[in-house]
Amino acid sequence: MPITPPIKGADIDGVYTLRSMADAKLIKAASHDQRVVIIGTGFIGMETASALAQAGTTASITVIGQGSRVMSNIVSETVSNALIKLHEEKGINFVFDATVSEITKIERQVDKDGDSNNQAFSNVGGVTLANGEHIDADIVVLGTGVSPRTEILHEVNDPDGVQVDAHLQLRDGIYALGDIAKPTNQMGRMRIEHWRVALQHGMVTAAAILNDDNVDSLEARIPFFWTMQYGKSLRYSGHAPTPDHNILFGTPDTLDYIEYYFDDEGADTRASAASTLGRDKELVAFSELLRRGHAPTRAQLNAGFDMVDQAHALSR
Incomplete structure (x- = not known):
């Protein structure tokens, strides 16, 4: 499930997380002619910025990151700088080395027909940074990652995923696939949040259930x-x-x-x-x-x- 950071105002109308196609459609509709702030510079934040910029319907897009670069756990500073340049050329604004302390709330005007003055009702007025700086916004997207819901399996004590074997098996007859799974592969034990990896999980698990030796286990695969x-x-x-x-x-x-x-x-x-x-x-x-x-x-x-x-x- 999406991670909601402990930011004051993160629960007000107009603050979105992205986890499904429905979420994506809602964010796209809500951002029309709006000032959008995206919190997070990982995959979710950067892909959201790209998609909204390509749609070309927002008033502005600002991305806020706690660090000094984008996708910092994946690529070097040199590559990160090139990605920042690519986004800036498309009109994206960046604020780095910043922590959001509050998402501010305002009461928007509602016309006589009961409609708010933006497409999807929002009470967002902007974000306030820890240094006191305020950035105006109508929509906020939290691109701050996801966490696996391991509480549904009582024997799992690793909050970072369900530790399964190379066939995605937790115990006899029980398998865990997709973002929640933390299986072993050639590179060690890790949890990877990507649909292609989840697709591989489905093939590997189906082969294990059917005793099909023609499909490689994860131990023979590279992330x-x-x-x-x-x-x-x-x-x-x-x-x-x-x-x-x-x-x-x-x-x-x-x-x-x-x-x-x-x-x-x-x-x-x-x-x-x-x-x-x-x-x-x-x-x-x-x-x-x-x-x-x-x-x-x-x-x-x-x-x-x-x-x-x-x-x-x-x-x-």
């Missing part, structure tokens, strides 16, 4: 997901604890790059993840090498390692 913003697909494969141990090839500002991530700065450390805009062929090759345990080291990448050729050679 893969993407985000679509302004028609550009940023794709990510693998898992890295931080994007700050990295090697970057290409130019993120022109939306043409691939970046490899490592667990540390060691020359012999193998890449554990990669992200890209525009270099899908290299990412697919890297994913196959990673899946087979042949991901390149930092030293190999610096020496001109040819990802595609090496993947082809391995498959012969």
Whole structure:
């Protein structure tokens, strides 16, 4: 379920969370000719900003983040800056290193027919930051993540997800799939909030129930997901604890790059993840090498390692 941060006024009319298609349609309708503030700079916040900007019907869009960059747990500062530039070129305003202390409330005028002066009734007047700054707004979207509802399973004591095996099984006859599941895969145990991962979960679980050995368990799979913003697909494969141990090839500002991530700065450390805009062929090759345990080291990448050729050679 969506996480509602402990912000005063987060429960007033005109504050939205995004979890379903119905939520998306409601936000789009409510934002028409309105000043929109989005709290959060992760996938939800950035994709919401992109969708509303592309719709072209808002009065303004401001994104507020607690940190100094967007998608900070996925991509490096250099790539983050390129994404910020892309959004700013589409008219998005950013406020970084900021904490929202209150969503302010106003009473809007209602005409004689009982209709409010905006499409979806809202009592939002703006947001106040911890430093005292006030930003006017008519609509607020909380893009502050989701949390799994583990309380429905009494034996689960991990608040970050249901710990299942590589076939998504909790115990005999009981499976947990999708965002709530925290299964093991080649990269370890993790919970990934993405529909493609949930789709894989369905196939893996169905195969387990039917005793079908032709479908790989999650232990034979590499995490893969993407985000679509302004028609550009940023794709990510693998898992890295931080994007700050990295090697970057290409130019993120022109939306043409691939970046490899490592667990540390060691020359012999193998890449554990990669992200890209525009270099899908290299990412697919890297994913196959990673899946087979042949991901390149930092030293190999610096020496001109040819990802595609090496993947082809391995498959012969």
